[in-house]
Amino acid sequence: MNTRPIPSTQEALPVIGCGTWMGFDVAAASAGHRRLADVLDALVATGGKLIDSSPMYGRAEAVTGQLLEAARQRDKAFLATKVWTSGREAGIAQMEQSFQRLRTERIDLMQVHNLVDWRTHLATLRGWKDQGRVRYLGITHYTASAYADVEAVLRAEPLDFLQINYSLDAQEAEQRLLPLAAERGVAVIANMPFGGGSLLRRLREQPLPGWAAEIGCASWAQVLLKFVLSHPAVTCTIPGTSRPEHLVDNAAAGVGSFPDEGFWRRNAASLP
Numbered sequence: 001m002n003t004r005p006i007p008s009t010q011e012a013l014p015v016i017g018c019g020t021w022m023g024f025d026v027a028a029a030s031a032g033h034r035r036l037a038d039v040l041d042a043l044v045a046t047g048g049k050l051i052d053s054s055p056m057y058g059r060a061e062a063v064t065g066q067l068l069e070a071a072r073q074r075d076k077a078f079l080a081t082k083v084w085t086s087g088r089e090a091g092i093a094q095m096e097q098s099f100q101r102l103r104t105e106r107i108d109l110m111q112v113h114n115l116v117d118w119r120t121h122l123a124t125l126r127g128w129k130d131q132g133r134v135r136y137l138g139i140t141h142y143t144a145s146a147y148a149d150v151e152a153v154l155r156a157e158p159l160d161f162l163q164i165n166y167s168l169d170a171q172e173a174e175q176r177l178l179p180l181a182a183e184r185g186v187a188v189i190a191n192m193p194f195g196g197g198s199l200l201r202r203l204r205e206q207p208l209p210g211w212a213a214e215i216g217c218a219s220w221a222q223v224l225l226k227f228v229l230s231h232p233a234v235t236c237t238i239p240g241t242s243r244p245e246h247l248v249d250n251a252a253a254g255v256g257s258f259p260d261e262g263f264w265r266r267n268a269a270s271l272p
């Protein structure tokens, strides 16, 4: 799988990761839980690393922590989670809980979820980064109505990562946020590359266009991920999945080259 450098350190990050919203919120000892062990195995086997979670995602952090510990794969993962509450003490308590749930002493990336009380949490996180408890810090959002606020924080604060929605059916981040992230030396994690799943469900009803094979894509999922990764400011993307066969499908989009902007402009008209 291709990697891209995290601008603040030049550490290489594999371009396809795994989101845990919904898919990882499962009961222990359920069939879904056992399947997630295969999802994480597939992530590691295909060269992926980044797992993105949040205390907002129910049991997802705890499930991720249990599975990584059971498979002894903590050191193979780049663990990203979030803080999603208000107030310094509440933020600290929630992040301490994330360390416990993820069963780790160091979180690779801690993000302020949807900018909730970002000033407070970034102040805490800068101290934790100095102590080595978190390696990188960032902010996240998922909707264009928040982009003006996201832009203001990107301009005001030194950040390692921006996580933002970007997909074939939601390209607004191209206008200001992606160029600004590149200018500020901030890595970008593209979330919701399948529009939360609805875009992919719609496209899967249609045959793949002839040009998909030209760019090495055997599925609509791969076309959508190649699109996201074609933007030079995007460092990686985190399709959410609870199925190992989908993880393998997605990971294949991280191999080979990525078409340029002109390719997508020329072929946009033939998209259903």
Ligand SMILES: NC(=O)c1ccc[n+]([C@@H]2O[C@H](COP(=O)([O-])OP(=O)(O)OC[C@H]3O[C@@H](n4cnc5c(N)ncnc54)[C@H](OP(=O)(O)O)[C@@H]3O)[C@@H](O)[C@H]2O)c1
Pocket (backbone or CB within 6 Å): 018, 019, 020, 021, 022, 023, 052, 053, 113, 114, 140, 141, 142, 163, 190, 191, 192, 193, 194, 195, 196, 197, 198, 200, 221, 238, 239, 240, 241, 242, 243, 245, 246, 247, 249, 250
């Ligand atoms: N504000 C924020 O910070 C924020 C907001 C939104 C998302 N996120 C993060 O970004 C991640 C991705 O976003 P998302 O999960 O909302 O949406 P998404 O990645 O756009 O789509 C996920 C959906 O696509 C399906 N899928 C995945 N791979 C597939 C494949 N190869 N073939 C067919 N279906 C496939 C999944 O179902 P299966 O389980 O059946 O594969 C799931 O229903 C989240 O999981 C979360 O970690 C963060």
